[in-house]
Amino acid sequence: MSETERKENEEQKAGEEEEENLVPNPQPGEGGTPEPTPEDDREPRSDAEEVNADGPSTDVFEEAETQADLPEEAEPLREPQRKENVGNSTATVKVVLVPEGHVMTVAFAIGLSIQELKRHLASELRVPAEVLQISLDGRVVEEHQSLMELGVRPHSSTRMEMCSVDPNTHPLRPVRPPEHDNMPDVLTVRVQTGEGVFEEVVVEIERPRQQKVFLGGYKHLLTGAEYHHAAVQTLPKKRPDRGVVVFSRDTQTVELKSQIQQCAVDVSTQMTGIGCYMSCMKDKLLTPGTYITADEYHDRRLKAVIRLQSYVRRWLAQQEVNGLRRDRDNRLAWLELQEQRRKEEKEEQLRDRRQRWMNPQKREDFNLLFQALEKWRREEEQEINSTLKGAERKAALCGLLEQETTLISAIGRHHIAAQSNNFDKTVKNFLDKSAAPHQWRAGDGRLIEMDTLHTIRARELKELYNNINLSAVSQEERLQVLMTLKHTVREHRCQLTQDIVDLIDREVDLMTRGVKAASLEGLRKRISTLFLQFVKAPAFNPEAARLLKVPQNPSKLKNNMFLCRACDRYLHATNFSSTASACHSNQCRDCTGLDNIARSRNDLSCYKSILRRLRADELKINDEAKIPFLLQVEDLRYLVEVIWASRSALHGSNDLYSLVLVRWERHRDWSPWNCILLSKEETSAHLEVEDVHKAYESTFIRRVQHKHMLARRHFSQISTMSEYLDSPPPAALGNQLVSMPITMTTGKQATNSTPSSAH
Incomplete structure (x- = not known):
């Protein structure tokens, strides 16, 4: 007989004995407290997971005994017996975790599938159900099979093995602590349901998280069954917190204890004597040294401590000096780097200016x-x-x-x-924009493009225009392009298309006569120019309507057309340069540029760079800055030339390419009355100043405040800037009153004006 069959026979015998001796007869103790039930002399089962019937807690026995031993008068309190079918019957399933060997015991309905058993075990082991694999007798069972199909009988027990498909990521470990492994999870209790009729019930034990306190109960006089109070089945009540920390007397006292220790080994010294000889070959001759007193010893220790302290202080001083030296070197390196960066920036400006001189484009x-x-x-x-x-x-x-x-x-x-x-370049950009598909951002951030009939039409016209302007082409290719162009423009009947067709016929006639390409250059230029007019017409290319500066609807031109006083032409508003002081100037851009070339010959590129840097710096500090974007180049030129005299306020540098407008008080928003003109080297030091009234002299502060007053007076006349005016500071108000001219008045008026001035 194999070892497995022998174990199964032993388990069957132990189960029969357990069913016969399941219900104990506890004897009550004194004072109504039940006495513990003595252990039976039954033989234990072979498996480590199953123990004797006295293993479970008293609550389980009480539940079984309550159903079996209740008297006749307690009959109405019984729950009605429900007739269960075979599929709803339960069986004890022992699952062995491979390879650890731990055993899990569960009560499971035999009509349920192996997949539901996996889900239950997965929730207990806290692993995904997909990684579990259950086998019976060395054969892997399918998930759709039930325990009844595998041959498990109602109220019986079976043994299965379970392993993890991915043991590295999801190992199988029992959740229950090891100290509870010696107690069973499921018991089969035999209950008498009638005269001579017994029924086996599978009871699953729920382990309490903490030990319950026995609170007493009562005992049946005839059968001897014990009934506990309902409080045994509930959690104990917590003692209310009084909000005061209480300590016992034992923690507040000190316990003294004296104990004598004795060495475990006795030590003795053997000397040479009568009848005993001790060899002196290994003896050492020791010479006593100089006696050192306690004062000498402590003095020597003090000198050693002083020497150690001197060494440590020297090391600390060296570390401090090295740190200062590193800071100095870093500072010098940073200054050198800043100076090199400024030199490179200056050289870059000179190279850019020289390049603009040699090859002007704008x-x-x-x-x-x-x-x-x-x-x-x-x-x-x-x-x-x-x-x-x-x-x-x-x-x-x-x-x-x-x-x-x-x-x-x-x-x-x-x-x-x-x-x-x-x-x-302008024509190329116009054609590219008109032929580009419509783009927008989707909700997930993707860029979506869409082609319409108009964009496809614009793309065809763009390709045709590029083919017309090709110079190095053969005669056959040129004739094919001209025929394509002729068929394209014939779709629309107008004077422009008729002129294009006539020019195409003329070029084709001259090419057939053998005229050279150099002689046809002017004719081809006329065809290209007329076809460009065809492409820019919204009637032939609808996508060109959104790119034209002048709208095609005459009603929209009524409010956006202005008269140029220099050339006496009505032009669109985009042809005029706007400033903060006025909506539009009296001269268009072309007339303004021509007048500048003929008379003043000013270059505003340096002021544009100052304004560009000002806007970039303010955007870094405040995203909602508005005043720097209201100012135009002419306004900034007035602020730099008239208010600040094109010089740095600190050192008087007059290089416009190195000057920057920054905040006077850095905690307030930038404005013409809260700014100062400094060089790029002075800007970093000024922006670190917390309070300008403590960092600068009063004379310099009054001079800056006077310039702020002039800027406030000039820009307050602009309607768009007036809404951003704030009340002047008290110091500036005092300077403004002091700087007012004194008028000659009578004595009475002078007497009345004196307090107001002082005020």
């Missing part, structure tokens, strides 16, 4: 050229006026005028070339 570049030309002309004229007189002076001035004319013509040629290049 209107600001040509303004810079004319400003340099005007500066050179004034220097030459001043030199001529100071050194020459009479006819020589007139001749030199005439030569200077001829040189100026030559330079102006050279600048004009550069301007024409730049306009041609910029025109090609």
Whole structure:
């Protein structure tokens, strides 16, 4: 007989004995307290998970005995017996956790599937149900099978093995502490339901989290069954917290105890004597040294401590000096880095300015050229006026005028070339924007693009325009492009399309006659220009309507058209430069640029850089800054030139490319009456000042406040800036009253005006 069969036979015998001797007969103790039930001399089961029937707590026995031993008068209190079918019958399932060998015992309905058993065990072991694998007799069972299909009988027991598919991530460990492993979780109780009729009931034991206190009960006089109070089945009441920390007397006293210790080993010394010889080969001769008194010993220790302290203090001093030296080196390196950065920035500005002189592309570049030309002309004229007189002076001035004319013509040629290049870029940007698909951001952040019939039409016209402007093409390709263009424009009947068709027919006729491509350059240019007008017309290209500056609806032009006093033309509002002091100027941009080239020849690029940096710095400090974005270049020029005289307020530096407008009091928002003009080197030191009234002298503070008063007076006349005006500080108000001119009045008026001035 194998070991497995022998164990099963032993389990069956132990189960039969347990069913026969299940109900104990406890004897009551004195004072109504039940006495503990003595252990039976029954033979224990072979499995470690199953113990004798006396193993479970008294509550389980009480429940079984209550159902079996109640008297006849307690019959109405019984719960009605429900007739269960075979599928709802329960069985004891012992699950062995592989490879640890722990056993879990559960009561499970035999009609339920293995999948539901997995879910129950997964919740107990706190692992996913998908990683569990259950096997019976070495064979893996399917999840859809039930215990009844596997041959498990009602109220019987079965043994299964369970392992984890992924033991590294989800190992199988029992949740119950090891000290509770010697007690069973499920018991099979035999209950008498009638005369000579017994029924086996599977009872699952719920373990309390804490030990319950026995509170007494009563005992049946005939059967000897014990009934406990209901409070035994509930959690004990907690003692209310009185809010006062209470200590016992034992924790407040000290217990003294004296105990004598005796060495475990006795030590003795053997000397040479009569009848006993001790060898002296290993003896050592010790010479007594100088006797050291306690004062000498403590003095030596004190000197050693002083020496150690001196060494430590020296080490600490060296560390402090090294730290100061590192800070100094870091500071010098930072200053050197800042100086190098400023030099590189200055060199970058000079390179950029030189590049703009040599290769001007924008209107600001040509303004810079004319400003340099005007500066050179004034220097030459001043030199001529100071050194020459009479006819020589007139001749030199005439030569200077001829040189100026030559330079102006050279600048004009550069301007024409730049306009041609910029025109090609403008046309390319216009075609790209009109042919681009519509884009918007979705809710999840993705960029969505959509093509419409209008964008597809614009893309076809863009490709056709690019093919027309190709120069290095063969005659056959050119004829094919012209035929495509002819069919495209014939869809719309108007004078523009008729002119394009006539020019196409003329070029085709000349090409068939063998005319060279160089002779057809002018004709091809006319075709390209007319087709560009065709592309820009909203009637032929609907996408061009949203890119045109002048709207096609005449009703929208009524409020956005203004008269230019210089060229006497009605132009759109976009052709005028707006400032904070006025909505639109009297001259359009072209007339303003022409007047600047002919007369003043000013370059505003330095003021644009100051305004650009001011806006960037204010955005870093305050996202809701508004005043810097209301100011235009002309307003900033007035603030720098008139108010601050184009010089740094501290050291008088007049290099506009190195000047910056920053806050005067850094805790207040920037405004023309809360700013100061400083160089880039002075800005970092000024922004670290907490209180300007403590950091600067009173004379300097009054001078700055006077400039703030002038800026407030100028910008208060602007309607868009007046709403941001705040009340002036008391110091500035006093300066304003003191700086007012004194008028001659009579004695009475002078007497009345004195208190107001003092006030």
